Amino acid sequence: MTDTFTPPTRFAVPGRIPVSNRAAALWQTATLTEIRRETPRAATFRFAVPAWAGHLPGQHLMLRLTAGDGYTAQRHYSIASAPDDSGHIELTLDHVAGGEVSGWFHSVARPGDRVEVRGPLSGFFAWPGDRPALLIGAGSGVVPLMSMVRHHRSRGLGTPLRLLVSARTPEDLIYAREYGPETTPVFTRRAPEGVPVGRLSQAHLTPLLTDPPTDGWEAYVCGSNAFAEHASRLLVAAGQPVSRIRIERFG
Amino acid sequence: MNVTRDFTGRPRVHNPGLPPGQYDAGDDWPVLSAEVTPELSPADWTFRVDGLVAEPRTWDWDEAHTLPESAYEGDIHCVTSWSKFGVRFAGVSLDAFLAAVRPDAAATHAVAYSHTGYTTNLPLADLTGGRAWIAWEYDGKPLPAEHGGPARLLVPHLYFWKSAKWIAGLRLLDHDEPGFWEQNGYHARGNPWEEQRYSGD
Ligand SMILES: Cc1cc2nc3c(=O)[nH]c(=O)nc-3n(C[C@H](O)[C@H](O)[C@H](O)COP(=O)(O)OP(=O)(O)OC[C@H]3O[C@@H](n4cnc5c(N)ncnc54)[C@H](O)[C@@H]3O)c2cc1C
Numbered sequence: 001m002t003d004t005f006t007p008p009t010r011f012a013v014p015g016r017i018p019v020s021n022r023a024a025a026l027w028q029t030a031t032l033t034e035i036r037r038e039t040p041r042a043a044t045f046r047f048a049v050p051a052w053a054g055h056l057p058g059q060h061l062m063l064r065l066t067a068g069d070g071y072t073a074q075r076h077y078s079i080a081s082a083p084d085d086s087g088h089i090e091l092t093l094d095h096v097a098g099g100e101v102s103g104w105f106h107s108v109a110r111p112g113d114r115v116e117v118r119g120p121l122s123g124f125f126a127w128p129g130d131r132p133a134l135l136i137g138a139g140s141g142v143v144p145l146m147s148m149v150r151h152h153r154s155r156g157l158g159t160p161l162r163l164l165v166s167a168r169t170p171e172d173l174i175y176a177r178e179y180g181p182e183t184t185p186v187f188t189r190r191a192p193e194g195v196p197v198g199r200l201s202q203a204h205l206t207p208l209l210t211d212p213p214t215d216g217w218e219a220y221v222c223g224s225n226a227f228a229e230h231a232s233r234l235l236v237a238a239g240q241p242v243s244r245i246r247i248e249r250f251g
Numbered sequence: 252m253n254v255t256r257d258f259t260g261r262p263r264v265h266n267p268g269l270p271p272g273q274y275d276a277g278d279d280w281p282v283l284s285a286e287v288t289p290e291l292s293p294a295d296w297t298f299r300v301d302g303l304v305a306e307p308r309t310w311d312w313d314e315a316h317t318l319p320e321s322a323y324e325g326d327i328h329c330v331t332s333w334s335k336f337g338v339r340f341a342g343v344s345l346d347a348f349l350a351a352v353r354p355d356a357a358a359t360h361a362v363a364y365s366h367t368g369y370t371t372n373l374p375l376a377d378l379t380g381g382r383a384w385i386a387w388e389y390d391g392k393p394l395p396a397e398h399g400g401p402a403r404l405l406v407p408h409l410y411f412w413k414s415a416k417w418i419a420g421l422r423l424l425d426h427d428e429p430g431f432w433e434q435n436g437y438h439a440r441g442n443p444w445e446e447q448r449y450s451g452d
Contacts, residue, residue, distance in 0.1 A: 025451025029253065062448075065255040073260050074272055074332055100261055100274075108257045116253055118449070122435045124285050225282040229397065232287045242287045243368075251281035251331070 056126035061119030078144035141223025276333035302423035305353035342386035370430035
């Protein structure tokens with residue numbers, strides 16, 4: 001029997017980036033050092049994690065809160081910061097109404113608080129910066145994509161990179177101040193003067209996919225399941241091969 | 252124990268069916284696949300069992316439906332921390348497929364693979380004895396595509412990433428061979444009661 005086999009199918013999962021299984025197994029203490037408000041509903045939480053093994057843009061971690069009686073709540077969060085932010089990581093959390101973990105972060109957390117994290121996890125959605133990347137996100141789905149944009153910027157990478165980010169209104173656009181010419185925001189409910197209102201459509205993708213970089217795009221889609229379904233279908237319809245679409249669904 | 256300041260969590264209702272670290276997702280059924288949902292019609296669906304077996308075999312939709320129907324009613328647990336109680340699936344027990352191909356005595360593990368190219372590994376013992384199904388109905392209706400329809404593997408006593416969506420086949424092996432998430436740091440077996448989430452747990 002050979003070590004690996006390729007299923008005889010036309011939908012192929014893209015190649016993976018190996019991740020450290022040792023890092024994924026260990027819980028580490030993360031100390032909150034700073035809270036930055038991004039939008040009325042989202043804030044960025046900066047942590048010192050001195051033994052953090054590093055990550056690739058796009059990876060996520062598992063975060064755990066523990067109550068006095070030993071009860072724990074754990075959730076996945078994408079890492080917002082670039083890998084070069086050594087010893088520190090940033091997460092950006094939406095405040096989910098009635099949410100157990102995001103509720104604690106938005107109502108209770110303050111610098112000095114300690115939580116536990118393990119990771120980084122999953123090399124599947126990661127982008128090391130090597131291939132042209134077409135990033136499509138909605139809401140907090142832009143978080144892992146922002147790690148890629150920041151990495152691209154801080155390393156001065158020449159690899160083509162485009163970000164399409166969907167938000168309900170300009171006030172809901174996470175990281176609004178940080179976007180450059182690589183980014184096209186899409187507003188679904190209300191837009192600034194002169195910008196059309198409406199959801200992500202074929203019209204946004206056609207120019208990018210009819211004139212792709214040599215060797216084509218590696219597409220990364222992130223957001224709610226409904227958004228991921230919508231955006232990935234548009235990509236397929238526009239000619240992007242299914243084997244080069246990676247999806248992170250926040251549930 | 253690292254208690255989080257002023258974190259109490261939701262009021263706990265003791266639920267003996269909830270494995271450690273899990274919460275009850277209620278009516279929600281989150282979708283957590285990494286690939287594009289395939290447009291796979293029942294007419295295009297096939298299921299193959301090969302590897303260490305006496306008679307490798309491929310079933311199409313109609314052939315698979317001639318096997319005796321078998322249902323599962325119970326709970327499912329996702330590694331992302333949600334559990335879902337009292338769900339109903341219908342399909343065919345994997346025992347019926349395995350009986351037809353006659354596994355070799357040397358077969359100890361299987362790799363399940365999907366029509367999208369996703370793979371996951373399982374000990375053969377977790378797939379036999381009425382503990383695993385090929386499921387095509389959920390709650391009395393065809394299994395929705397985003398949840399693996401037309402048919403998925405169902406191994407409800409393990410974390411749900413083992414229940415490969417859009418199941419295309421099983422290859423029986425005499426050794427364990429990590430699949431897609433397992434190569435990405437997830438546990439080889441994934442027993443929710445022992446919190447086998449990541450490699451090293
Ligand atoms: C790979 C991955 C990466 C992610 N990255 C991010 C990220 O970067 N940023 C981000 O903001 N999110 C991210 N998420 C989502 C995140 O993991 C959480 O799901 C989210 O923060 C909500 O958690 P919570 O504990 O606040 O809410 P939960 O307590 O899980 O509640 C969610 C909803 O369910 C309801 N609910 C659930 N259980 C109960 C109950 N028992 N009683 C009452 N109501 C209930 C709540 O009212 C709420 O509406 C990611 C998810 C995944 C899978």
